[in-house]
Amino acid sequence: MNANTPRRxxxxxxxxxxxxxxxxxxxxxxxxxxxGRHRFHKERLMAQIHEQVQQQAQKxxxxxxxxRFRLPRPAITLPAMAAALSAVVIGGVVVSGGGEGIEDAGxxxxxxxxxxxxxxxxxxxPQLLDQISLAAAESDxxxxxxxxxxxxxxxxxxxxxxxxxxxxxxxxxxxHKRQMWESADGxxxxxxxxxxxxSSEGExxxxxxxxxxxxxxxxxxxxxxxxxxxxTDPDALLxxxxxxxxxxxxxxxxxAFSTIGxxxxxxxxxxxxxxxxFETAAKxxxxxxxxxxxxxxxxxxxxxxxxxxxxxxxxxxxFDKKSHVYLGARxxxxxxxxxxxxxxxxxxxxxxxxxxxxxxxDGMKQTPSAPAQAG
Numbered sequence: 001m002n003a004n005t006p007r008r009x010x011x012x013x014x015x016x017x018x019x020x021x022x023x024x025x026x027x028x029x030x031x032x033x034x035x036g037r038h039r040f041h042k043e044r045l046m047a048q049i050h051e052q053v054q055q056q057a058q059k060x061x062x063x064x065x066x067x068r069f070r071l072p073r074p075a076i077t078l079p080a081m082a083a084a085l086s087a088v089v090i091g092g093v094v095v096s097g098g099g100e101g102i103e104d105a106g107x108x109x110x111x112x113x114x115x116x117x118x119x120x121x122x123x124x125x126p127q128l129l130d131q132i133s134l135a136a137a138e139s140d141x142x143x144x145x146x147x148x149x150x151x152x153x154x155x156x157x158x159x160x161x162x163x164x165x166x167x168x169x170x171x172x173x174x175x176h177k178r179q180m181w182e183s184a185d186g187x188x189x190x191x192x193x194x195x196x197x198x199s200s201e202g203e204x205x206x207x208x209x210x211x212x213x214x215x216x217x218x219x220x221x222x223x224x225x226x227x228x229x230x231x232t233d234p235d236a237l238l239x240x241x242x243x244x245x246x247x248x249x250x251x252x253x254x255x256a257f258s259t260i261g262x263x264x265x266x267x268x269x270x271x272x273x274x275x276x277x278f279e280t281a282a283k284x285x286x287x288x289x290x291x292x293x294x295x296x297x298x299x300x301x302x303x304x305x306x307x308x309x310x311x312x313x314x315x316x317x318x319f320d321k322k323s324h325v326y327l328g329a330r331x332x333x334x335x336x337x338x339x340x341x342x343x344x345x346x347x348x349x350x351x352x353x354x355x356x357x358x359x360x361x362d363g364m365k366q367t368p369s370a371p372a373q374a375g
Contacts, residue, residue: 044192083177107195110236112170114347115332118290120305120314125289126282129304134277135324137297141271142360144224147199149364150246152269153357154328155296156195159348161340164259168340170348175296177356180205186223190364202365217242219259227269232276240284250310257284257306261317268358278304293318295328296354312337313350328354 124130144150148310159172173195182189182205189205197203208214217226219241231237241256249255260281263269269277281287286306295318303316312335318327332335336343359368 009313022145040232046240055156055343093144107176108174109162109171110174111172113157113172113352114345115294115349116230116292117332117334117347119291119305120291120307122288125287125304128286128289128302129278129282132304132326133275134187134320136278137271137273137275139274139325141268141274143270144185144268144360147362149181149183149188149366150224150362151357151359151361151367152266152355153367154178154266154353154355156351156353157296157333157349158351161342163340166173168342172345179362179367181366182223184224186217186221186226188364220262222263222267222269224270227263227267227273227317232272232361234276234283237276237280250308253286254306254310254315255283255310257287258315261315261329264326265355290314290316292329295330296352297328297356299327299354301327307334312344312346326355328352 027313041082056317063354068106112132122256146288154177156178157172159170160202161168162171176194177192177194179192179202180189180193187207190202191197191205192202193199194200215221219221231240242252243261245250245255248259260277263277281304284306288305288307290303292300292307293305299318299320301318302321303312303318305316312333313331315329315331315335320327330352333344333346333348333350336345339345357368360366
């Protein structure tokens with residue numbers, strides 16, 4: 001059930017629940033997800049607007065699944081559109097000053113988060129990805145059967161430009177817990193995320209959506225059943241990714257890397273595909289290894305990364321240095337860039353997340369250690 005759940009070091013144990021310990025740590029070191037939404041009382045509306053803007057700006061041919069609320073690509077990759085929506089996203093994690101933020105759209109905001117930039121090198125990239133692929137192939141990945149749900153629990157943080165009374169500043173949202181359930185076919189789901197939901201109980205993701213649409217799964221918003229049908233040949237898989245994401249992102253290579261990163265963070269690929277994703281990533285030009293990176297839970301690891309030359313951000317997938325288990329991901333500003341008159345300095349963590357639990361459960365709103373709930 002918990003095959004892909006990162007193991008915790010003994011140093012992380014102690015009084016109180018695991019979540020309480022993480023909350024204490026992360027309240028100082030991380031924040032959370034989709035920015036832009038802070039301009040709207042309805043977080044769901046902003047999520048839909050953001051995805052629609054991405055579709056228009058990136059000329060995406062396949063309809064997005066607006067009810068899926070998947071982890072957002074930082075909107076800084078679309079600066080003109082993002083600024084027009086006052087929704088510049090530069091999510092982040094890591095050590096930053098304390099202080100109590102003000103309440104805004106369900107989560108508090110505080111000082112922008114920063115981190116030390118790890119050293120990036122192309123040396124050892126194939127070897128590391130091969131080790132990660134082998135570890136993935138050996139992991140216990142249960143098959144998701146009809147009637148079952150993929151459960152993903154994570155903690156997230158993001159940073160954005162916030163304007164109050166014509167004064168703009170760079171702030172980070174308070175870290176929060178995110179829980180998502182999705183059926184194998186992707187038609188039924190549930191989301192609990194204070195940055196998105198008006199209710200602490202969360203809301204349904206079950207299709208059709210409010211417009212009566214039941215979009216088909218695709219590479220940008222896949223279901224488990226869709227992933228199970230994908231080729232596991234790295235060359236063929238990479239060709240399919242390039243084809244389906246044509247016109248998206250700042251460059252084809254960066255978009256391909258980001259697409260694989262999305263599959264790692266908020267889906268549960270079958271074991272053969274999961275291992276193949278890393279072999280596929282090794283074929284993308286510009287991939288590097290970062291010697292030290294920190295996920296949203298404060299866990300240090302080694303990262304497989306790629307620099308987006310257009311946005312100046314480096315997208316990092318973080319793995320345990322010994323077990324090579326996937327821990328989480330983050331986007332770090334490597335080159336300075338100015339947004340809405342605010343200088344985004346190198347070391348700003350643009351987006352961060354950490355996987356806390358990923359499992360297959362038998363019911364909606366059921367967690368691995370709790371019975372299913374009605375609704």
